[in-house]
Amino acid sequence: xxxxxxxxxxxxxxxxxxxxxxxxxxxxxxxxxxxxxxxxxxxxxxxxxxxxxxxxxxxxxxxxxxxxxxxxxxxxxxxxxxxxxxxxxxxxxxxxxxxxxxxxxxxxxxxxxxxxxxxxxxxxxxxxxxxxxxxxxxxxxxxxxxxxxxxxxxxxxxxxxxxxxxxxxxxxxxxxxxxxxxxxxxxxxxxxxxxxxxxxxxxxxxxxxxxxxxxxxxxxxxxxxxxxxxxxxxxxxxxxxxxxxxxxxxxxxxxxxxxxxxxxxxxxxxxxxxxxxxxxxxxxxxxxxxxxxxxxxxxxxxxxxxxxxxxxxxxxxxxxxxxxxxxxxxxxxxxxxxxxxxxxxxxxxxxxxxxxxxxxxxxxxxxxxxxxxxxxxxxxxxxxxxxxxxxxxxxxxxxx
Amino acid sequence: xxxxxxxxxxxxxxxxxxxxxxxxxxxxxxxxxxxxxxxxxxxxxxxxxxxxxxxxxxxxxxxxxxxxxxxxxxxxxxxxxxxxxxxxxxxxxxxxxxxxxxxxxxxxxxxxxxxxxxxxxxxxxxxxxxxxxxxxxxxxxxxxxxxxxxxxxxxxxxxxxxxxxxxxxxxxxxxxxxxxxxxxxxxxxxxxxxxxxxxxxxxxxxxxxxxxxxxxxxxxxxxxxxxxxxxxxxxxxxxxxxxxxxxxxxxxxxxxxxxxxxxxxxxxxxxxxxxxxxxxxxxxxxxxxxxxxxxxxxxxxxxxxxxxxxxxxxxxxxxxxxxxxxxxxxxxxxxxxxxxxxxxxxxxxxxxxxxxxxxxxxxxxxxxxxxxxxxxxxxxxxxxxxxxxxxxxxxxxxxxxxxxxxxxxxxxxxxxxxxxxxxxxxxxxxxxxxxxxxxxxxxxxxxxxxxxxxxxxxxxxxxxxxxxxxxxxxxxx
Numbered sequence: 111x112x113x114x115x116x117x118x119x120x121x122x123x124x125x126x127x128x129x130x131x132x133x134x135x136x137x138x139x140x141x142x143x144x145x146x147x148x149x150x151x152x153x154x155x156x157x158x159x160x161x162x163x164x165x166x167x168x169x170x171x172x173x174x175x176x177x178x179x180x181x182x183x184x185x186x187x188x189x190x191x192x193x194x195x196x197x198x199x200x201x202x203x204x205x206x207x208x209x210x211x212x213x214x215x216x217x218x219x220x221x222x223x224x225x226x227x228x229x230x231x232x233x234x235x236x237x238x239x240x241x242x243x244x245x246x247x248x249x250x251x252x253x254x255x256x257x258x259x260x261x262x263x264x265x266x267x268x269x270x271x272x273x274x275x276x277x278x279x280x281x282x283x284x285x286x287x288x289x290x291x292x293x294x295x296x297x298x299x300x301x302x303x304x305x306x307x308x309x310x311x312x313x314x315x316x317x318x319x320x321x322x323x324x325x326x327x328x329x330x331x332x333x334x335x336x337x338x339x340x341x342x343x344x345x346x347x348x349x350x351x352x353x354x355x356x357x358x359x360x361x362x363x364x365x366x367x368x369x370x371x372x373x374x375x376x377x378x379x380x381x382x383x384x385x386x387x388x389x390x391x392x393x394x395x396x397x398x399x400x401x402x403x404x405x406x407x408x409x410x411x412x413x414x415x416x417x418x419x420x421x422x423x424x425x426x427x428x429x430x431x432x433x434x435x436x437x438x439x440x441x442x443x444x445x446x447x448x449x450x451x452x453x454x455x456x457x458x459x460x461x462x463x464x465x466x467x468x469x470x471x472x473x474x475x476x477x478x479x480x481x482x483x484x485x486x487x488x489x490x491x492x493x494x495x496x497x498x499x500x501x502x503x504x505x506x507x508x509x510x
Numbered sequence: 511x512x513x514x515x516x517x518x519x520x521x522x523x524x525x526x527x528x529x530x531x532x533x534x535x536x537x538x539x540x541x542x543x544x545x546x547x548x549x550x551x552x553x554x555x556x557x558x559x560x561x562x563x564x565x566x567x568x569x570x571x572x573x574x575x576x577x578x579x580x581x582x583x584x585x586x587x588x589x590x591x592x593x594x595x596x597x598x599x600x601x602x603x604x605x606x607x608x609x610x611x612x613x614x615x616x617x618x619x620x621x622x623x624x625x626x627x628x629x630x631x632x633x634x635x636x637x638x639x640x641x642x643x644x645x646x647x648x649x650x651x652x653x654x655x656x657x658x659x660x661x662x663x664x665x666x667x668x669x670x671x672x673x674x675x676x677x678x679x680x681x682x683x684x685x686x687x688x689x690x691x692x693x694x695x696x697x698x699x700x701x702x703x704x705x706x707x708x709x710x711x712x713x714x715x716x717x718x719x720x721x722x723x724x725x726x727x728x729x730x731x732x733x734x735x736x737x738x739x740x741x742x743x744x745x746x747x748x749x750x751x752x753x754x755x756x757x758x759x760x761x762x763x764x765x766x767x768x769x770x771x772x773x774x775x776x777x778x779x780x781x782x783x784x785x786x787x788x789x790x791x792x793x794x795x796x797x798x799x800x801x802x803x804x805x806x807x808x809x810x811x812x813x814x815x816x817x818x819x820x821x822x823x824x825x826x827x828x829x830x831x832x833x834x835x836x837x838x839x840x841x842x843x844x845x846x847x848x849x850x851x852x853x854x855x856x857x858x859x860x861x862x863x864x865x866x867x868x869x870x871x872x873x874x875x876x877x878x879x880x881x882x883x884x885x886x887x888x889x890x891x892x893x894x895x896x897x898x899x900x901x902x903x904x905x906x907x908x909x910x911x912x913x914x915x916x917x918x919x920x921x922x923x924x925x926x927x928x929x930x931x932x933x934x935x936x937x938x939x940x941x942x943x944x945x946x947x948x949x950x951x952x953x954x955x956x957x958x959x960x961x962x963x964x965x966x967x968x969x970x971x972x973x974x975x976x977x978x979x980x981x982x983x984x985x986x987x
Contacts, residue, residue: 128667247748248654248663248664248665249654249663249665249746249748250665250666250745250746250747250748251747251748251749251750252552252747253552253553253556253747255556259668259669259670260556260668260669261667261668261669262666262667262668262669262672262745262747264665265750268750269750291750295750
């Protein structure tokens, strides 16, 4: 296998050197940017100038990209597979811009990998094929040779190799195995932590989150413990953050009517109350799939919502599907569905897509259309300039 | 510094040099056998060559396949015929390490899993321990697979980092070991004498570490000490196969329950401390687990023989086809005054004086071995050669708790009605067999003759019966 690395900076600063050494079937690894001859020999990685990456035959390559500002290149290179190494926003970058384009990069990737547990959980709620590049196990879980050097693998390094291999194997084969293994490792870790730190609500909440993702009804027990501790410590804003989560667990493992009741308890704003009424209405008219999908969305588990809605054909279901697609940055799918359903599309989303595909003029036109007559286009055009500046800074760092 | 201590230091220096250079032979005149459990090909291909490399010239490796689908031939193909490795393919219903250990010829043996990575000097250092203290019969290195005090969880990114650590550890702690209460890990060194005395590993415990712990406790029962090396660390490659979690969970629980029951531990949460039973539990004798090709499907039978007068003719006639039997003889010297008792030295003979003691011994003898089937035999009947074999088959393949072999007279008397719920019936004890772990009922004397015994079966038991299995003629017609 051949790999092309698109990093956030220089080789010296690249944080995933060991993961590169552990890549399965490592035929060739190219790093976009400068490297000394010695660095290339020691790491068995070849340096390629940013301008030269288009000369590589991308039908043989998997891209490993760790900055969202490579997104335009990722889209135009059309490599066989894209692995997004998602990171928290560095201090020097604009957070809003970074998070938006990281979201788009994550949605575009065949595999999303991250060292941040927060991003791991967020992505796991949004999509399939997410790997956490961290863990709490000291022991070795596998071995691999790279040349004559023998490496011991941690649990997540074993799963990283499985996940990459899984991309190249029969695409119809499910990735469920390694995903489930990792969720269970995390769940086991937090369950053991609950025994060690019985008065920490966060630990119980995280145990509940992983058990929920596994579809284990025990999630309820851990969430209840977490909620009780939050109330005990007088964190009274936990109705939204904690109590609402009961409704998602209930949808997955229990009773739909209870789930709607649990959501209704947490509905305070006029919008939320309206949502609760809508759920009640669907429940009474027997539209259970809509209730389930919407409760998942309201709990930010769009991946589960999309799974349900994709198989439904009513326009109501499709409208909900568009909302979910927009939230998880599947914007091309959202536009396609919008066009089919309404005959028109969201200008901001359309403009962003044009921009990422290098169609600058079309992007500006879409932004102007979306903004209307009253100078609302300036923030959009300003974001465009910010993005272009961020990309320039990235290229300077890489070639430094 | 005195002349003597200078000499000692020099000698230690010279010894250290020889050992580091790999020039020292193992402290055993006949070498050592290493039984390797093969279950993970990806580990075996890396760890087995390292085992050969770092164990010296005097080793014989017996690699046994633990699963039917292990690609043994592929692995064997990676070793030349000159290398001292033999491969034993998987056999259904055999616990392969027991099979391999039955054939070892060397005074010492090691049992280890294929996921264990050893380093230079490991074997010699472990082997010296029984020479330091002759009562040490079992030695283990530190590893992440030990539970309790032997557990050492270390992270290494590369083999180079591991090699540096073990070299430091061996130099710093050479010759240091301590006695421990139990061992559980993936690497164990022991003497051949010990394995022949206490037998093999009890596969019914399901989880490997429970089998090891159980075996170590049985070793302690005969006075063997267990030691943990401070100097040797072996690196274990753990498996993610236990995930998804539901896989094998119930089997694990079954193993725990058996272990708890066997060693009289309070059942509760899985806890390392709970592996060690109270000292008094170690006083109860435990059955020997046979080595070699004795099928796991052959349950252990305790045969309790009672007699009003011992007959050599009866003993000679009792050549049963079933072999997995522990014989217990209950003898009352008031009735049988013969000074010599012509039974095999492996059998247990309980000699009492007087009827009360005789009856008490008879009731309690069943607890002596923790066997799966218990049956009573009387010297007043000559049993056919396949009697015990057929009883075992009836109990293991049927659902009855208790089996009665019916004589023609009993059938005529309508004892078979008991299958329909007539619980008032009593059974002649010499025709009864029952599952281990249950209380069969009450034993009493038949009124007319004092040494003919009856069983009043408990109402809750499921009773089955089989046809007449006596050798047609009774010893005392």
